[in-house]
Amino acid sequence: MEHYLKIAAELNIPSRQVQTTIGLLDEGATIPFISRYRKEATGSLDEVAITNIRDRLNVLKEMDKRRKTILDTIEEQGLLTKDLKTQILEAETLAQLEDLYLPYKPKRKTRATIAIAKGLEPLAKNIFVQYNCDLQKEAAKFINAEKGVADTEEALAGARDIIAEWINEDASARTQVR
Numbered sequence: 368m369e370h371y372l373k374i375a376a377e378l379n380i381p382s383r384q385v386q387t388t389i390g391l392l393d394e395g396a397t398i399p400f401i402s403r404y405r406k407e408a409t410g411s412l413d414e415v416a417i418t419n420i421r422d423r424l425n426v427l428k429e430m431d432k433r434r435k436t437i438l439d440t441i442e443e444q445g446l447l448t449k450d451l452k453t454q455i456l457e458a459e460t461l462a463q464l465e466d467l468y469l470p471y472k473p474k475r476k477t478r479a480t481i482a483i484a485k486g487l488e489p490l491a492k493n494i495f496v497q498y499n500c501d502l503q504k505e506a507a508k509f510i511n512a513e514k515g516v517a518d519t520e521e522a523l524a525g526a527r528d529i530i531a532e533w534i535n536e537d538a539s540a541r542t543q544v545r
Contacts, residue, residue, distance in 0.1 A: 370428075374427070440468075482524075486514055
């Protein structure tokens with residue numbers, strides 16, 4: 368959908384007036400100029416309405432730039448699916464876009480990535496699905512001095528870090544918490 372249609376619906380202004388105003392803004396006309404000397408073209412929109420149109424248009428343009436960057440980055444990683452692409456294209460807010468992008472964003476070194484490197488992801492999966500087992504026994508299987516897992520407490524702490532990152536990167540969980 369064109370931006371002018373979305374803005375018209377959001378601001379409850381006829382789409383023809385919004386489209387004309389956007390055209391004048393894109394040509395470099397200032398808000399005072401449009402409100403004073405282009406009343407016939409904009410249907411007598413005042414400065415407040417023109418400012419709202421300009422501001423919303425800028426937000427939508429910035430979202431388009433960010434959306435393209437996100438799509439390009441995920442595509443380069445070879446992880447872009449049709450479903451994910453649809454979700455990204457339909458995202459209405461910058462927060463939704465960023466939540467969808469978070470699992471694919473290049474990561475800095477976190478406690479979770481360190482725990483994954485130590486081989487604790489299978490333990491985290493067992494805990495996450497609430498596999499009914501003795502956690503101390505299960506964690507003992509992952510003690511490995513070469514990988515830096517000294518005891519069961521360290522293994523469990525690493526698994527908790529991994530689970531915390533999974534939950535943090537889940538877009539639906541972030542939306543629900545927000």
